[in-house]
Amino acid sequence: MHPAPSVIIFTSLSGLGFGLLFWLGIGYPEVYGMSAFGMFFVAYALAVGGLLASTAHLGNPKNAIHAFSQWRTSWLSREGVASIVTLLVMAVYAIGMIFLGQRFQILGWIGAALSLFTVFTTSMIYAQLKTVPRWNMRLTSVMFLTYAVAGGALLAGQISIAVVLLLVLTLVQFAVWQAGDKRFREAGHTIETATGLGNLGKVRLLEPPHTSPNYLMKEMVFTVGRKHSRKLRMIAGVSLGLLPVILLYALPFNPISAALAVAFHMLGLFAARWLFFAEAEHVVGLYYDKR
Amino acid sequence: MTALPQTTQKKLGLVIDLDICVGCHACVTNCKEWNTSNYGAPLSDVDAYGAEPMGTFLNRIHTYEVKQEGCNAQTVHFPKSCLHCEDAPCVTVCPTGASYKREEDGIVLVNEDRCMGCGLCAWACPYGARELDQLAGVMKKCTLCVDRIYNENLPEEDRIPACVRTCPAGARHFGDFADPESNVSRLTAERGGMELMPEQGTAPVNRYLPPRPKTDIGGENKIDILAPFLEPVVNEETTQDQPGGFLGWLDKALEKI
Numbered sequence: 001m002h003p004a005p006s007v008i009i010f011t012s013l014s015g016l017g018f019g020l021l022f023w024l025g026i027g028y029p030e031v032y033g034m035s036a037f038g039m040f041f042v043a044y045a046l047a048v049g050g051l052l053a054s055t056a057h058l059g060n061p062k063n064a065i066h067a068f069s070q071w072r073t074s075w076l077s078r079e080g081v082a083s084i085v086t087l088l089v090m091a092v093y094a095i096g097m098i099f100l101g102q103r104f105q106i107l108g109w110i111g112a113a114l115s116l117f118t119v120f121t122t123s124m125i126y127a128q129l130k131t132v133p134r135w136n137m138r139l140t141s142v143m144f145l146t147y148a149v150a151g152g153a154l155l156a157g158q159i160s161i162a163v164v165l166l167l168v169l170t171l172v173q174f175a176v177w178q179a180g181d182k183r184f185r186e187a188g189h190t191i192e193t194a195t196g197l198g199n200l201g202k203v204r205l206l207e208p209p210h211t212s213p214n215y216l217m218k219e220m221v222f223t224v225g226r227k228h229s230r231k232l233r234m235i236a237g238v239s240l241g242l243l244p245v246i247l248l249y250a251l252p253f254n255p256i257s258a259a260l261a262v263a264f265h266m267l268g269l270f271a272a273r274w275l276f277f278a279e280a281e282h283v284v285g286l287y288y289d290k291r
Numbered sequence: 292m293t294a295l296p297q298t299t300q301k302k303l304g305l306v307i308d309l310d311i312c313v314g315c316h317a318c319v320t321n322c323k324e325w326n327t328s329n330y331g332a333p334l335s336d337v338d339a340y341g342a343e344p345m346g347t348f349l350n351r352i353h354t355y356e357v358k359q360e361g362c363n364a365q366t367v368h369f370p371k372s373c374l375h376c377e378d379a380p381c382v383t384v385c386p387t388g389a390s391y392k393r394e395e396d397g398i399v400l401v402n403e404d405r406c407m408g409c410g411l412c413a414w415a416c417p418y419g420a421r422e423l424d425q426l427a428g429v430m431k432k433c434t435l436c437v438d439r440i441y442n443e444n445l446p447e448e449d450r451i452p453a454c455v456r457t458c459p460a461g462a463r464h465f466g467d468f469a470d471p472e473s474n475v476s477r478l479t480a481e482r483g484g485m486e487l488m489p490e491q492g493t494a495p496v497n498r499y500l501p502p503r504p505k506t507d508i509g510g511e512n513k514i515d516i517l518a519p520f521l522e523p524v525v526n527e528e529t530t531q532d533q534p535g536g537f538l539g540w541l542d543k544a545l546e547k548i
Binding site (some may be wrong): 058062064068073074080089191193194195200202204205208210211212218219283 | 309351405416419422430486499
């Protein structure tokens with residue numbers, strides 16, 4: 001799949017933003033006034049910024065308002081509705097913390113649950129697609145949620161739990177890569193099942209339907225850059241969890257090492273998310289004898 | 292609403308005969324012509340005369356080579372368009388309600404006035420049947436020529452999809468799969484019409500008739516089905532003592548009397 005910057009930024013930043021809102025919602029840290037404002041500002045900037053980035057992916061954004069209408073059937077619509085509801089609930093909670101010096105605890109818990117649900121709906125946009133076997137597994141949702149909770153803990157300054165979660169996240173990410181590498185073969189799709197010609201023999205593409213790439217190939221048969229995937233996996237795998245943990249745990253705590261830890265985590269997050277798209281193989285590639 | 296109908300009254304769709312298709316791309320061209328000037332946004336081309344031309348098509352033809360160990364390779368031309376699946380994943384993923392499957396005839400359509408061009412339906416389709424138009428920014432797909440098949444302004448023989456109407460080889464058939472006596476149902480039953488990628492669980496309506504294996508035609512003990520028609524009309528041995536020309540005719544004519 002084409003690793004469009006808009007969808008990479010959308011899933012990465014909004015995941016982090018809702019992850020931070022989750023921790024703020026359950027009261028870790030319990031902050032008021034200006035420090036609460038700073039925390040909520042970061043969370044909203046990430047969540048809303050991510051959502052806005054996703055609209056750059058649209059061919060016809062003037063109809064985007066309709067995207068809230070099909071929550072009964074569509075995970076993308078559910079994601080839209082869930083994110084707006086979460087942001088509204090958390091806004092009331094944030095006003096209490098920033099301006100009223102009060103913590104509406106129940107609202108916070110509801111907002112935290114909604115934050116996780118929003119991340120889950122984001123994950124299901126991808127995990128639901130049978131056409132992309134690498135994404136079509138439960139582990140995809142586990143991965144998105146772990147990213148959000150671990151990254152959120154890091155941004156919320158919950159160092160002791162963040163260290164554990166970042167290590168768990170690293171394990172989950174490697175498990176996803178391991179499982180994902182086998183998914184296409186497990187799903188059993190081949191050029192023979194795609195064309196139905198398998199009983200006549202071995203099938204190969206003799207002539208493509210067109211001489212230069214079309215929308216389908218640009219969007220779904222993205223094969224560029226996979227040769228670096230091993231190196232990128234190592235970079236992502238080390239920087240999203242291990243480097244931040246070393247910075248936070250092994251060194252005496254100071255703002256610079258904390259900022260570096262966040263920077264490394266985000267570098268790992270972006271690299272891993274780029275791979276999430278670039279390595280995903282769509283079954284339509286079979287018709288083009290390419291994956 | 293992008294929920295799928297439980298059942299549809301009709302199941303309109305195509306049968307594509309892979310044994311007959313010669314890969315001439317006439318259906319591709321006529322599809323583009325009809326659908327660029329009728330229903331919805333035109334099917335645009337980008338950089339049409341440049342180094343990397345790209346355009347929106349609702350129907351495309353791949354050409355495959357099929358080879359069995361020890362046999363001659365076989366060429367199969369393979370037209371591919373929307374299969375109007377009964378369990379269409381492209382419809383249920385749509386967040387705006389632009390994609391829908393019609394209850395009355397099972398045609399899968401896009402309402403371009405609601406489509407926001409997110410492209411998720413194209414991701415959900417295993418067959419590559421949906422293409423986002425690069426100029427209009429909305430999703431385009433085969434409409435089964437919904438603006439032809441019910442169009443009473445057209446002569447009756449033209450009330451079939453443009454691709455079917457134009458196919459010079461008769462490789463494409465249009466009809467109602469819900470009716471077991473229809474042309475498409477009978478062709479499917481008689482020729483073993485197959486689904487593409489059945490393991491995706493999309494229950495496609497369109498069926499493909501498999502090409503006959505080339506091994507049935509050639510081979511040691513098999514007679515080419517066309518061979519009897521190609522036998523020499525005049526046999527040398529029998530012609531030797533027989534006069535030709537006018538005398539030959541006279542000979543035959545006298546024999547008959």
